[in-house]
Amino acid sequence: MELSPAEHQLLQAHHLALFEGCVVFDTQPPIDAQALARVEAHLAGPVPAGLLQLWQTCFGGRVGYDLEVVYDGHRHPFSFSELFYPDSDGYRDLWGWIEHELEQAEEAAREQGRPWSGKLDYLPFAGFEYLERLYVCVTPGPDHGAVIAWSRGLPPAWAGSLHQDSLARIADDVGGLFRLLAYEEDPFDPQAEYSSASELLEALDELEGAGEVGVALKARLEALLRQRLLDWRPALADGSLAHQPRLRQLAMLDAAEQGDIPRLQTLRDAGCDLTETLRGRGASLESCLQHGHLEAASWLLDQGVPVQADTLLVGAAQITPALAARLLGMGALSEPGAVLSAVAQDHMASAEVMTRPLLEASPASASALREALLERAEQQRRDAKRIKAGKLFSNRSAVDYLAEAERIDTLRQRLFT
Template sequence: MSEFFTSDELLALREHGIAVFADRLLIDVQPPMSDARIAEIEALCEGPLPPALLDLWRLTAGGELAYDLRAQMDGNEEALSWSELFYDGSDQYRDLQGWIEHEQECAEEAAAEDGATWNGKLRYLPIGGFEYCDRIYVAMEPGPRAGSVVAWKQGLPGWTHALQQDGIATIAPDLHAAFAALCLETDPEEDEDSTGLRVLEYLDERVSDHGMPQSLADRVAVFYRQALVDWRGPLEDGTLAAKPGLAALALQHALSQDDAALV
């Protein structure tokens, strides 16, 4: 349950395809996943579905995210696109079942290359990402890493300033922590290229075309912007240089706004 919204507000938001999970906003959400479908997916995996994933799927079977996320890959900090929570019937590059079948094929091929027979169980369950470029997995193999969230990013050999080979990184020990890592690097109310612009456009559409109260949309926008990364505070207190990630965002802002004084 969100501490920001009342239970009545959450019900009203759901009517407009909006839900809150781990203090992050989901839009264009699907109904909850059925217990039967959850059981089907669990039967395909090496171990039981972790509690956090069950919490998510019992809230919604999938939808959209509009946040920024970064991870260390091949010695560099890479931006990751986690714009979709895969669900059955999605009209994106592949739906959830399609991605599961893709992983099954890859696992079987990998086992064959090693001269082994695959046991038919997924060690990593794909739950989201962006088209074929970036994917988010939950580790399913029993053990200390069970339930951890892993990102895969496609490399682009020959591209300047791009990951040259496929990269893999653990981004959080569980799904709640992975959602906590989602942020807004720029303010969608100030930056027309901000990842968050998608949410503001979605809210505008719900207000203009579907009767969402403007006051509720405004509250959603306030809640959403709580994920905005603050580099100005460290700049003012003199600690920005010790925080490379925030310093990079400050420099990006200075360049985009032609703010020579900030540089």
């Protein structure tokens, strides 16, 4: 995108920048020689050309796009919102992240009993708080400049999410990373509940204060954003959808999240595989269950869509007793977390169905269920006290917490007395 000198000046005045066809906002000034030397003093090699080009455009800022990272078959929506820079107000600034990585590298070398150079092989340069980070390889060699994604695993209660820290190489260089950025949904759709572009669009709105030239520049930048929209609808209309993996996955994901049976059938007839992994390790069935579309989930089962081990846990909060029994009969596994999810939503009959395989499996399994019920009930009562004391803030009241504890106790007494 070619910009006039006046447009360049306007971008800088509004802390905006362009890099590889993407708009960066809340930008910082380009890196200077002193800061570059300070960074490279900690590295095993020079800052790669791709990252240097980004830093010469803006040495930090914020990003408002979608990024999917595949970790060993797990499709993960990666939160990439910040380009680290010195003295930022993020979880850590750039120097803080470098110090953190140096400490981690030194500790790893000590535990493995190997010498350490005191330099980083991988430089953290972007991410989201402490949950997601992007690194660039700085070690001289064939991987120099490659971008590595890291995500922290979440507790097992987060059904369908990553449950262990994960790494994946996602691009050969920083430019390639930015070319991966896209929009899974239209960021300009007024009906959308959430968009990764929301704050970016607010930043673009500020251009209108610069008069006609600002309004014109805003329109050009918005057109640039629209080019990143992954719109599956034209591909469905022209018959090419089944041959475009990312678009067909998004089409099936949208249909499943809406519980749209006619559209799921249309997609199947268009050559899409309803068992394809769409989010996490789940397919259309898991997406339907996660969003409470039980009729669509039952339809998918009728079509022969297979059940995964964690399918029940994904849908435990909404599921009916009959559907729970059907999933268990088809190979889904139960666990205490699934039972507790059902109890939390007052689906007691479904919860009881999910307890049966745990009670029948072994004394150890039954004991684990009993302990989980006891622990959760006690936790709910503790949280209720904290809410009453003004020490815990929640969208649920203390009465809600106590009611859930009572439901858990009732179930436990029925099962174990």
